[in-house]
Amino acid sequence: MTMLYSRILLVCNGKAGKGELEVQLKDVIPPLLDKCDTMTVHKTKDKGDAERICRDTGHEYDLVIIMGGDGTVHEAVNGLASLNSRPKVAILPGGTCNDFARSLNVPMNMRQAVEIITSSEREKDIDIVKAGDRYFSNFWGAGLVSKTSDNIDVGSKSVLGKLSYYISAFQSIQDPQLLNVTVTANGDTIHEEVVMVLAANGRSIGANPLPVDIDLEDGLLDVYLVKKTGFPLMKEFIMLRSTGEVSDPTNDIIHIKAPEVSIRFEDNERVDMDGELYDQGDQTLVVLKHHMRLIVGEKK
Ligand SMILES: [Mg+2]
Numbered sequence: 001m002t003m004l005y006s007r008i009l010l011v012c013n014g015k016a017g018k019g020e021l022e023v024q025l026k027d028v029i030p031p032l033l034d035k036c037d038t039m040t041v042h043k044t045k046d047k048g049d050a051e052r053i054c055r056d057t058g059h060e061y062d063l064v065i066i067m068g069g070d071g072t073v074h075e076a077v078n079g080l081a082s083l084n085s086r087p088k089v090a091i092l093p094g095g096t097c098n099d100f101a102r103s104l105n106v107p108m109n110m111r112q113a114v115e116i117i118t119s120s121e122r123e124k125d126i127d128i129v130k131a132g133d134r135y136f137s138n139f140w141g142a143g144l145v146s147k148t149s150d151n152i153d154v155g156s157k158s159v160l161g162k163l164s165y166y167i168s169a170f171q172s173i174q175d176p177q178l179l180n181v182t183v184t185a186n187g188d189t190i191h192e193e194v195v196m197v198l199a200a201n202g203r204s205i206g207a208n209p210l211p212v213d214i215d216l217e218d219g220l221l222d223v224y225l226v227k228k229t230g231f232p233l234m235k236e237f238i239m240l241r242s243t244g245e246v247s248d249p250t251n252d253i254i255h256i257k258a259p260e261v262s263i264r265f266e267d268n269e270r271v272d273m274d275g276e277l278y279d280q281g282d283q284t285l286v287v288l289k290h291h292m293r294l295i296v297g298e299k300k
Pocket residue numbers: 127200201214215216217218219220221222
């Protein structure tokens with residue numbers, strides 16, 4: 001029998017629900033063992049673990065499987081993205097939102113997600129975005145997005161799920177704070193007063209699919225500058241899961257597509273990358289086209 005893989009690293013979130021991880025691993029490990037010569041299972045203990053193991057040992061494997069939510073994926077992407085020789089990557093959705101897995105059409109059912117790894121018929125070279133000395137795979141946001149995550153306290157995040165926070169925050173904010181931002185892209189510079197800046201590489205935020213064509217292989221970021229007058233529209237955009245066109249005749253949401261975008265705020269703003277908060281707001285975002293080879297699902 002020919003093996004699909006020689007060495008697999010499975011990184012799983014050790015902080016998953018009590019006993020849950022063990023149950024999931026019973027579904028995950030046997031079919032994977034059938035397809036590889038050796039497999040290492042690394043259970044993370046603390047924040048930073050997944051990133052460290054991926055950075056230090058990622059080059060030794062031909063496949064790294066990240067089993068966890070967007071936080072674990074964010075860490076692993078940051079560990080792997082800077083390696084010269086990067087392994088193939090697969091995601092097993094073990095979190096609340098699983099936004100990056102959704103963007104890749106990975107099934108939300110764990111057994112089905114394992115199946116697409118063991119059959120490995122579909123792989124794609126996916127864009128990853130460098131933001132300062134960090135990387136993100138799904139989104140970068142400032143304004144409402146970061147305020148939203150700011151209000152999430154870690155204890156209840158796992159219980160209720162991030163999604164409920166995104167929803168309640170979007171619904172409850174009546175008078176959003178204004179940010180003065182300068183955005184340079186494609187040789188143009190725009191100054192605007194906005195309530196939110198969202199740069200999307202992936203297609204899902206807080207488990208809400210964005211109702212626009214966002215391509216993870218085009219080498220371009222989709223940046224949305226949402227003016228205060230565009231806020232109700234943005235709510236509609238993210239909340240309603242609209243599959244139709246969201247029209248914006250008044251240009252209350254400015255949409256930019258670019259391979260590199262520089263974003264400067266007048267005041268210090270916290271930014272949210274893939275659901276993780278960072279203090280440094282001013283950044284240049286650079287798309288690394290086709291930077292990571294990922295196992296993907298079929299588009300439904
Ligand atoms: Mg793109």
